[in-house]
Amino acid sequence: MALPNHASTLERVWHYAYLVICGLIFLFLIAPILVVIPLSFNIEPYFTFTEKMLKLDPTGYSMRWYDLLLTFGMLEPEAPRDASWWADAWANANWINAAKNSIIIGFFSTIIATGLGTVAALGLSRPEMPYRRAIMATLISPMIVPIIIVATGLFFFYSRIGIQDWGIPYLGVILAHATLGIPFVIITVTATLVGFDHSLTRAAANLGADPVTTFRRVQMPLIMPGVISGALFAFVTSFDEVVVVLFVGGLDEQTIPRQMWNGIREQISPAILSVATILVIVSIVLLTVVELLRRRSERLRGMSPS
Amino acid sequence: MTDATANGKPQMLTTADGKPLKEALNRAQARARRKAFLLVLPLLAFILITFVTPIAQMLHQSVYNEGFVMHEDIGSGERTPIMTNIKTWFDENPAGTEPNEEAFAALHKDFLLLRELRAPGQAGTRVNYERGGSRSMFTKTARRAERMEAPYMEAFLDVDEEWTDPELWRVMRDASSAYTFNFYLAALDRTKNVDGEIVNVDENRQIYVKLFARTLFLSVLITFLTFLLGYPIAHLLATLPLRYSNLLMIFVLLPFWTSLLVRTTSWMVLLQSQGVVNDALVGMGLLGDDNRLQMMYNQIGTVVAMTHILLPFMVLPLYSVMRPINPSYVRAARSLGATSWTAFRRIYFPQTVPGIGAGALLVFILAVGYYITPALVGGADGQLISNLIAFHMQNSLNWSLAAALAALLLAGILILYWLYDRLIGIDNLKLG
Numbered sequence: 001m002a003l004p005n006h007a008s009t010l011e012r013v014w015h016y017a018y019l020v021i022c023g024l025i026f027l028f029l030i031a032p033i034l035v036v037i038p039l040s041f042n043i044e045p046y047f048t049f050t051e052k053m054l055k056l057d058p059t060g061y062s063m064r065w066y067d068l069l070l071t072f073g074m075l076e077p078e079a080p081r082d083a084s085w086w087a088d089a090w091a092n093a094n095w096i097n098a099a100k101n102s103i104i105i106g107f108f109s110t111i112i113a114t115g116l117g118t119v120a121a122l123g124l125s126r127p128e129m130p131y132r133r134a135i136m137a138t139l140i141s142p143m144i145v146p147i148i149i150v151a152t153g154l155f156f157f158y159s160r161i162g163i164q165d166w167g168i169p170y171l172g173v174i175l176a177h178a179t180l181g182i183p184f185v186i187i188t189v190t191a192t193l194v195g196f197d198h199s200l201t202r203a204a205a206n207l208g209a210d211p212v213t214t215f216r217r218v219q220m221p222l223i224m225p226g227v228i229s230g231a232l233f234a235f236v237t238s239f240d241e242v243v244v245v246l247f248v249g250g251l252d253e254q255t256i257p258r259q260m261w262n263g264i265r266e267q268i269s270p271a272i273l274s275v276a277t278i279l280v281i282v283s284i285v286l287l288t289v290v291e292l293l294r295r296r297s298e299r300l301r302g303m304s305p306s
Numbered sequence: 307m308t309d310a311t312a313n314g315k316p317q318m319l320t321t322a323d324g325k326p327l328k329e330a331l332n333r334a335q336a337r338a339r340r341k342a343f344l345l346v347l348p349l350l351a352f353i354l355i356t357f358v359t360p361i362a363q364m365l366h367q368s369v370y371n372e373g374f375v376m377h378e379d380i381g382s383g384e385r386t387p388i389m390t391n392i393k394t395w396f397d398e399n400p401a402g403t404e405p406n407e408e409a410f411a412a413l414h415k416d417f418l419l420l421r422e423l424r425a426p427g428q429a430g431t432r433v434n435y436e437r438g439g440s441r442s443m444f445t446k447t448a449r450r451a452e453r454m455e456a457p458y459m460e461a462f463l464d465v466d467e468e469w470t471d472p473e474l475w476r477v478m479r480d481a482s483s484a485y486t487f488n489f490y491l492a493a494l495d496r497t498k499n500v501d502g503e504i505v506n507v508d509e510n511r512q513i514y515v516k517l518f519a520r521t522l523f524l525s526v527l528i529t530f531l532t533f534l535l536g537y538p539i540a541h542l543l544a545t546l547p548l549r550y551s552n553l554l555m556i557f558v559l560l561p562f563w564t565s566l567l568v569r570t571t572s573w574m575v576l577l578q579s580q581g582v583v584n585d586a587l588v589g590m591g592l593l594g595d596d597n598r599l600q601m602m603y604n605q606i607g608t609v610v611a612m613t614h615i616l617l618p619f620m621v622l623p624l625y626s627v628m629r630p631i632n633p634s635y636v637r638a639a640r641s642l643g644a645t646s647w648t649a650f651r652r653i654y655f656p657q658t659v660p661g662i663g664a665g666a667l668l669v670f671i672l673a674v675g676y677y678i679t680p681a682l683v684g685g686a687d688g689q690l691i692s693n694l695i696a697f698h699m700q701n702s703l704n705w706s707l708a709a710a711l712a713a714l715l716l717a718g719i720l721i722l723y724w725l726y727d728r729l730i731g732i733d734n735l736k737l738g
Contacts, residue, residue, distance in 0.1 A: 011646055022542045025535050026557045032572035032614060033564050035582060039575060047575045048585045116349040123345025128338040133727070135346060140732050142357055144723050146675020148692040149712045152699055153360030156367055156709075179356045182349065187735055240565045243677055247699070260567045264574070264682055273575070276568040283563040287556070290563075 033280055040065055040273035047270065065274040069095045072271070095259060095275065102255040105170050106238040109177035113234040116178075117185030118227050122219070124186070125193040136186075143183035150176070151247035158248050170253060176244045181234025188233060192226030192297055225297035229290045236286060361716070368489055368709035373432030374481035377425040388425060391415045393482045401502050405475055410458035417451040420444075435704050436477045436488060436497065443468065472500040489710035514694070514711065521691045524609060525673035529620075531613045532669050533662065536620035540661075543621070544628035555625075562618040570679050573611040577601040577683070603685025611679050616672055620665035627661025664730045671722050675715060691715055 007015070043062040044050050052060025071077035073094035079085050090096060123129055124136060142150065154176050158164070163172045196219075204214040242257035249258070256275065263272045319327040375393070377386045391412035399409075420426040430444025447465045454461040462469040476498060480486055491497055491504060495512040499505045506512065539558070543551045561569060576582045579598045587593040601607060631654070639649040677692035684693070691711060698708035726732070 018538065022539050025539050026554065028535065028614065029561050029617060030557050032569060032576055033561060036568070036572050036575060046580070047578060048580060048582050116352055120346045120349035123342045126342040128335060129342040129346070130339050135350060136732055137727055139349060139353055140735065141723065144671055145719060146677065146692055146715060148675065148677045148695050149361065149716050152695060152708060152712050153364040155699065156363045157360035160363065175356045179353060182353065236563065240567065242567065257565070257567050264571060272571055276571050279565045279568050283565065284560065287559055287563045
């Protein structure tokens with residue numbers, strides 16, 4: 001991007017203007033995500049910076065909204081904070097219960113999506129795969145079809161088969177979230193398989209390894225980064241999904257996004273911002289993990305960044 | 307084998323155990339195909355059950371509504387056909403026949419059954435979808451059905467004088483068969499008149515076509531804005547050395563990984579009339595305190611928030627197309643005397659068109675079906691078609707109409723998806 005010495009004045013002006021424009025666009029991208037972090041420490045129930053906050057006066061800041069996350073829904077929030085208080089919070093606080101539900105649903109749907117998705121990706125990236133294009137299009141379609149259509153369809157389907165009477169908690173939501181996560185697993189795993197050198201598996205077979213050993217010792221380590229980032233994508237998809245939960249989830253199946261949705265629609269309080277802050281931190285961690293995995297995958301396959 | 311040699315043809319190649327090579331090869335290939343397919347099969351079955359079947363059922367719901375023909379007891383699940391007598395009358399008399407005493411007698415019998423099953427509300431609701439005010443007529447009539455005596459026509463007219471309304475009889479005739487395309491007509495602001503011809507509904511009740519048009523317009527606008535914002539930064543990322551561009555990429559990927567609800571909430575915080583942007587503008591003296599900008603709960607809110615949320619889907623495909631472009635082409639153009647603008651327009655830009663196509667199609671497909679963000683920041687005039695589907699599912703409970711709207715939306719999306727697969731190929735879809 002360096003400007004050559006012979007650039008004219010107009011080109012110089014344009015070059016710096018371009019950099020400023022890009023800077024503004026990056027600001028547009030990142031500012032809305034970062035702005036919630038300081039606001040979640042606001043002592044007042046407002047969604048804007050108070051004068052005290054702007055002057056960095058410590059009395060303008062507080063942890064009260066984080067505290068509310070813990071105490072909201074507790075039986076005795078005012079009791080002294082000993083072991084029984086924490087037990088009460090763990091058992092009754094709405095947000096903690098929502099987090100538990102979200103993690104349970106996310107965990108099982110990720111397991112299903114990653115397991116089925118990885119095996120299918122192995123088949124899809126074989127050159128002999130018949131009807132590859134049509135099948136791939138079908139498997140990716142849950143990502144493309146609007147969520148409201150999926151939710152509407154599932155609503156009719158689940159009420160027809162009466163899934164809530166089967167006695168397995170969260171089953172409907174878990175299956176739906178697994179479906180929504182599958183495209184991400186397929187995409188990330190097939191991406192790691194694109195550059196896969198098939199002579200490696202042949203070499204393993206030649207050296208006497210049976211197919212299972214070949215898979216476990218040769219293919220698996222190479223596609224592992226793709227599998228893990230696919231799993232993370234699937235987990236995030238489930239962890240962030242609200243429409244299907246609203247349509248097919250039981251009343252007791254409160255998840256974090258559903259709780260946020262209700263909070264935003266009914267009585268928006270800065271407590272929502274503290275949840276948002278926690279989720280932003282979670283996504284920073286996940287992004288870091290995925291980035292490290294991607295680099296590891298490139299290194300493993302000998303595609304180091306130049 | 308010997309015959310082949312005897313005829314002077316070249317000897318056929320065989321495997322070690324004497325099978326013709328071609329056949330053995332075919333068999334091996336078929337086995338490999340089967341193996342590959344078996345790996346995919348479990349997932350395919352899973353998707354068929356949890357995704358394709360539900361959508362197929364939704365499509366069925368859009369042409370099938372048994373509210374007027376079948377009653378299902380919520381407790382026992384027992385199914386009883388209803389409105390059978392009037393159905394017989396409809397079958398015997400062609401459309402447009404004036405309802406006579408015989409028709410009302412049949413209707414009376416049906417109402418006695420409705421009363422017994424406590425189902426007049428259900429049957430009335432089905433008629434109410436196409437003719438407002440019918441539900442209350444049905445419940446009112448059913449309450450008095452047991453006390454009615456012949457002549458039934460007068461008895462019905464005593465309850466409500468609209469019982470001879472030809473519109474009502476047209477709707478009942480349509481509703482008496484469970485399969486109908488009327489919900490698609492309703493989804494396109496059309497209805498049938500008394501003679502069964504398809505006509506537009508009243509001017510002030512035409513909402514769906516307008517909403518489809520608005521959804522398309524806003525999606526195009528959002529796609530264009532993401533292109534406008536995405537192109538410069540994708541270009542910057544693609545031309546910087548990888549060390550810096552990987553760092554700057556975080557600005558694109560972090561929003562991509564952040565919860566949708568979090569991003570929508572942030573925009574609510576920023577755009578509210580007492581929010582950060584308005585406060586900043588007032589603080590800088592650019593805006594009076596009493597005329598704060600109304601940027602949320604209208605189309606501006608929807609457009610701004612959705613542009614932000616969908617921007618990464620434009621930047622990532624653009625970036626992956628721009629990165630491998632060889633900078634020496636532009637340099638060659640410059641050395642041949644092109645101005646930097648000409649070199650960009652004639653040399654660089656055409657090479658990025660595939661990326662623009664991929665990004666724009668993806669953003670457009672995602673935007674058309676958006677639900678959450680318009681529902682939260684859109685207010686009344688920033689709603690998209692998805693929001694109306696949700697409204698009919700959850701509030702008005704007109705599920706068949708919701709399904710018909712969803713089917714129309716789905717058809718549009720699938721065409722675009724097919725186009726995407728043709729032009730770009732799903733294999734080229736990348737995430738981060």
